[in-house]
Amino acid sequence: MFLKGVRKSFPLPGGAPLVAVNDVDLSLDAGTAVALTGPSGSGKSTLLHLIGAIEKCDEGVIEVAGDRVTGLSGRSLAAYRRRIGFVFQRFHLLPALTALDNVMAPLIPFRVEFDKAARARELLAMVGLADRAAALPSRLSGGQQQRVAIARALINQPVLLLADEPTGSLDSHTGTDIVDLLLRLRDEHGTTLIIATHDADIAARCDRAVHMRDGCLTSLD
Numbered sequence: 001m002f003l004k005g006v007r008k009s010f011p012l013p014g015g016a017p018l019v020a021v022n023d024v025d026l027s028l029d030a031g032t033a034v035a036l037t038g039p040s041g042s043g044k045s046t047l048l049h050l051i052g053a054i055e056k057c058d059e060g061v062i063e064v065a066g067d068r069v070t071g072l073s074g075r076s077l078a079a080y081r082r083r084i085g086f087v088f089q090r091f092h093l094l095p096a097l098t099a100l101d102n103v104m105a106p107l108i109p110f111r112v113e114f115d116k117a118a119r120a121r122e123l124l125a126m127v128g129l130a131d132r133a134a135a136l137p138s139r140l141s142g143g144q145q146q147r148v149a150i151a152r153a154l155i156n157q158p159v160l161l162l163a164d165e166p167t168g169s170l171d172s173h174t175g176t177d178i179v180d181l182l183l184r185l186r187d188e189h190g191t192t193l194i195i196a197t198h199d200a201d202i203a204a205r206c207d208r209a210v211h212m213r214d215g216c217l218t219s220l221d
């Protein structure tokens with residue numbers, strides 16, 4: 001995948017727009033685990049949202065696994081969003097649904113050729129939560145909720161997993177487990193990982209680290 005000349009700014013009341021992502025170029029081999037580091041406000045989340053097509057670029061090109069993301073709309077955009085996984089900083093689980101139903105939620109509107117519940121159970125087992133399928137999020141710890149969120153992000157077998165500070169609100173031991181899980185996915189399924197993180201230990205465990213500052217990207221290695 002690659003990004004070329006990607007820019008995103010937000011209007012500010014009564015002033016010049018704020019440039020959140022400024023002319024970013026990045027090229028990644030499939031199956032690479034990349035840490036995206038940088039101070040608060042440097043543009044990490046915005047960049048992930050652009051790659052995940054949650055927000056639209058002002059300028060530039062993003063291509064992921066053969067899809068020219070920046071040119072997609074309508075059905076093809078929806079199809080692209082189903083090919084990638086997004087793990088949010090604060091889990092974003094649906095509170096009224098069980099762990100199993102949360103994992104299945106992205107598939108609910110679609111007709112698929114496999115058993116949705118069976119796949120969701122497999123994923124919960126993979127993240128070590130086979131015995132908590134019936135639990136509501138409020139009955140799960142932070143680390144368990146994040147593992148449900150990761151299982152949910154994997155239900156469509158994404159080629160790319162975008163994780164926005166997936167360990168940010170967890171203690172360091174639980175955070176290490178989550179990173180182990182993400183790296184195992186990369187090893188077993190060749191999923192490309194982009195992990196926004198403030199944690200230098202996590203960055204060191206990835207194949208590559210890229211650093212953002214004031215919307216600009218600098219590669220560290």
Ligand SMILES: Nc1ncnc2c1ncn2[C@@H]1O[C@H](COP(=O)(O)OP(=O)(O)OP(=O)(O)O)[C@@H](O)[C@H]1O
Nearest residue numbers: 010011018020038039040041042043044045046047
């Ligand atoms: N929807 C928005 N409207 C206006 N400004 C925004 C919006 N989203 C982000 N910004 C601004 O863009 C800049 C980059 O924000 P972003 O959330 O991408 O930073 P970040 O690196 O993820 O920070 P953190 O480490 O705190 O999560 C910030 O100055 C932020 O205030």
Ligand SMILES: [Mg+2]
Nearest residue numbers: 044045046164
């Ligand atoms: Mg952020």
